[in-house]
Amino acid sequence: MPSFEESLKKLESIVEHLEKGDLALEESLKLFEEGVGLSASCKQELDAAEGKVQMLVKQRDGALKAEPFLTDKPF
Numbered sequence: 001m002p003s004f005e006e007s008l009k010k011l012e013s014i015v016e017h018l019e020k021g022d023l024a025l026e027e028s029l030k031l032f033e034e035g036v037g038l039s040a041s042c043k044q045e046l047d048a049a050e051g052k053v054q055m056l057v058k059q060r061d062g063a064l065k066a067e068p069f070l071t072d073k074p075f
Contacts, residue, residue: 004045011038 002010014035018028 004042007038007042007045011035011042014038 014031017023018031018035023031
């Protein structure tokens with residue numbers, strides 16, 4: 001199973017290819033399908049990381065408190 005970083009890099013490559021618009025329809029559909037799968041996989045890993053971060057954030061009194069996990073890249 002590829003790492004999050006590898007999946008994200010592959011997804012970025014797919015987006016670049018699709019944005020060029022010079023692929024045949026079948027190849028575009030194949031890449032789009034692969035991209036959707038990679039996107040879902042990345043989102044799942046980000047959600048898991050968010051849960052871990054929320055569990056680790058402590059209040060000043062030592063109690064754990066769920067805090068929103070902010071990212072500058074929407075998925």
